[in-house]
Amino acid sequence: xxxxxxxxxxxxxxxxxxxxxxxxxxxxxxxxxxxxxxxxxxxxxxxxxxxxxxxxxxxxxxxxxxxxxxxxxxxxxxxxxxxxxxxxxxxxxxxxxxxxxxxxxxx
Amino acid sequence: xxxxxxxxxxxxxxxxxxxxxxxxxxxxxxxxxxxxxxxxxxxxxxxxxxxxxxxxxxxxxxxxxxxxxxxxxxxxxxxxxxxxxxxxxxxxxxxxxxxxxxxxxxxxxxxxxxxxxxxxxxxxxxxxxxxxxxxx
Numbered sequence: 377x378x379x380x381x382x383x384x385x386x387x388x389x390x391x392x393x394x395x396x397x398x399x400x401x402x403x404x405x406x407x408x409x410x411x412x413x414x415x416x417x418x419x420x421x422x423x424x425x426x427x428x429x430x431x432x433x434x435x436x437x438x439x440x441x442x443x444x445x446x447x448x449x450x451x452x453x454x455x456x457x458x459x460x461x462x463x464x465x466x467x468x469x470x471x472x473x474x475x476x477x478x479x480x481x482x483x
Numbered sequence: 484x485x486x487x488x489x490x491x492x493x494x495x496x497x498x499x500x501x502x503x504x505x506x507x508x509x510x511x512x513x514x515x516x517x518x519x520x521x522x523x524x525x526x527x528x529x530x531x532x533x534x535x536x537x538x539x540x541x542x543x544x545x546x547x548x549x550x551x552x553x554x555x556x557x558x559x560x561x562x563x564x565x566x567x568x569x570x571x572x573x574x575x576x577x578x579x580x581x582x583x584x585x586x587x588x589x590x591x592x593x594x595x596x597x598x599x600x601x602x603x604x605x606x607x608x609x610x611x612x613x614x615x616x617x618x619x
Contacts (some may be wrong), residue, residue: 381565381588382564382565382566382588384588385565385567385588388588456588459565459588460493460494463494463586464494464496467494467496467584467586468496470520470521471496471498471582471584473519473520473521474507474510474520474521475498475500476520477510477516477519477520478500478502478506478507478510481506481509481510481516
């Protein structure tokens with residue numbers, strides 16, 4: 377388990393930030409301009425959210441002329457997927473044990 | 484590979500158990516029974532109670548968030564520097580109980596705020612895989 381899953385959950389803890397991230401995951405690369413229109417908050421606020429996502433390693437940027445384009449960073453999501461995979465296996469195994477216990481409790 | 488999160492950004496396990504909620508509730512809340520299927524512990528079904536789950540490999544720091552006997556139980560789950568929330572939901576059925584466990588890295592308040600927002604996470608990882616595939 378990696379500590380960085382924690383920073384990912386923190387980075388995605390804010391609903392607006394999560395919506396921006398989700399938008400990038402759905403639509404691919406987007407400009408700050410388009411993301412601002414989508415999110416319904418001010419451009420400085422969007423830039424702040426994008427900066428937080430960048431620090432968490434979830435997005436990367438590319439400048440072209442006056443526009444800044446953001447997209448998902450594929451490696452960035454890996455700790456989250458690791459976390460989900462680890463606990464999915466963990467809980468499946470514990471559910472099996474729980475069911476065994478419930479059968480024994482009957483006797 | 485990303486299958487665990489097809490519905491939400493959390494681990495969700497659901498099973499039909501051929502026993503009534505009251506019996507499952509005992510297994511979820513009595514320390515000597517919890518130890519049999521989960522880990523050694525000093526659990527108490529009391530809101531705000533702090534407890535540990537202990538195994539050879541380390542301990543999980545927990546705090547009870549909500550207790551509704553035979554219906555729902557949730558507690559924080561802190562391990563490896565990551566805090567998450569585990570929520571158990573028991574729903575009686577004609578043959579026993581529908582047991583659901585959700586572990587989420589988001590606090591319940593964040594979860595709620597988010598679910599109120601547009602779209603939600605449904606199929607999120609499917610979409611993400613598609614985009615990542617395009618990037619590759």
